[in-house]
Amino acid sequence: MNRTFQVDLRGVVDLLSHHLYASPRVYLRELMQNAVDAVTARRAEVPNARAAISVVTGPAAITVTDTGIGLTEAQVHELLATIGRSSKRDELGFARHEFLGQFGIGLLSAFVVADEVRVTTKADGAPAVLWTGRADGTYDIKPAQRDEVGTTVELTARPGSEQWFEPPTVTELARLYGSMLPVPVTVDGVAVSGDGTPWREDDREPGLRRADLVGYAQETLGFTPFDVIDLAVPEAGLTGVAYVLPFPANPAEHAGHRVYLKGMLLTESAQGLLPDWAFFARCVVDAGELRPTASREALYSDTLLDETRQALGDQLRGWLVGLARADQSRLHKFLGVHHLGVKALALHDDDMLRLVEQWWPMETNVGRMTLADFRAQHGEIRYCATADDFRQLAGVAAAQDIALVNGGYTYDAEIIERLPALEPGLTVSRLDPTDLATRFDALPPATELALRPFLTAAQRAMDRLGCEVVLRSYEPASLPVLFLVDRSAAFQAELRATKQRVDELWAGVLSAFDKPADDRPQLVLNHRNPLVRRVCGLTDPDLVGLSVEALYGQALLLGYHPIRPADAALLNRSFLGLLEQAVPTEGTP
């Protein structure tokens, strides 16, 4: 024998109120939505039937009356009293796109704030009926008095829910959800809808339309936009605007967009409407074809949403490229605020890459300039991949006539590396600190030979730090010493440090990456510097050791290198050692 499921309505209401809906306030949205759908259905049958929804508040009570299609007694049994049954799906069970509802559960949200729902309804040519549904899962139907086709839903607040029935709250909620509805809605006789969307195309002067749009952003979103971009994606039935934020937005934070579905507010914080890179824009859109989740508080993620996101991304990109072409001073202002977003975009978009190349000034050791200007002046693009490398090398490189871009800011190095993909003839090279040493002049052989003992003593002092001492002659002469670490040496140093910290087994695994120490960091003494020349003249090996250690410490500090415990100990030792040498011993006058 087949049996029928029993549903405990209290359990279902509890589920809705605690797990599906974010707030009890959605009850009003669901009632308005049913009223709009009923009007839509009625107008499909009688095109010029009156369309009106009136919400009337009473003491801890509310009625929502529509001039919609109404229900016959049989439909009341089938639709109102059956959870999950909806008249808004086609024979195959798909949501019919002219309606807002589809799931057949919306009316239940009334039980989140009321113990009883009374629906007086009349369909064309049928007698009026009063359906009373209760939160305990029982209902009854009686004949009712009503002349006009349509429906009235009455709720009385459950003790504790009165706040959701206060007239100002009801007005505010009706306006929030319904201000853009195509059907006139009133609350206690005052219209809360009727103007349509602020971006509608009508006979407003273009200046007035824009002022309305800016006013909407100020009132609703709380900022004066940098610009307003019209949006349209016909496949999704979407129209709207993107407001360009006047302040930098955190790329990791997606504030979300205000999305209406067929004029009814879905959410003020929709995610996934724009591509991630477009974090400089906040949208307000109305879409007819995008689908809501069952809570009706978010967009359902499907291929249409994916395609819409892509189309909206294209429209924002088009705006940006247009700005570059038509209004460069505004483009500069925009980049000043949103360069991070644009740079993120440039990593996978050629138009944006060109935009950054042409318009975004980067830090170089020959002044701030765009990559386009840098190329025009220096041919190839040489850059440092980290800000520390740049700080360390900018001055020295300039003294060797090497122009250098600081690629250390977020995305800059990747952007520079992507440029040859755009222009195959372009050479881009990353300056490795040790490459710089190959540009320095070697000392004359005789001088080199004479300084061999000094070098040996200096090297002995530096051996325990795994560092090679090199004597070269370079500009600027005021710089005594440079500590140069190449990429693989930096990696090896990190590897060594890790191996000391981890257990034996893991250290063994890491040993597979060990490389012979032929690319040790270099301490490059500048023979053009007067102090270094005097140090080179020292003969006492101890004093040579102390001086070289002091120069090493100085180079670490100047080059913004990390100071390891061994380095700190050495700095200390060399300072005290030199002090000892400099200060006369006790007893000496």
Ligand SMILES: Nc1ncnc2c1ncn2[C@@H]1O[C@H](COP(=O)(O)OP(=O)(O)OP(=O)(O)O)[C@@H](O)[C@H]1O
């Ligand atoms: N004001 C109304 N006028 C006419 N019919 C209504 C009205 N309110 C509800 N109904 C009928 O009751 C059915 C169930 O309503 P309910 O709000 O529970 O679900 P829904 O609107 O179909 O879908 P959703 O859960 O997505 O809102 C509707 O499909 C509709 O046929």
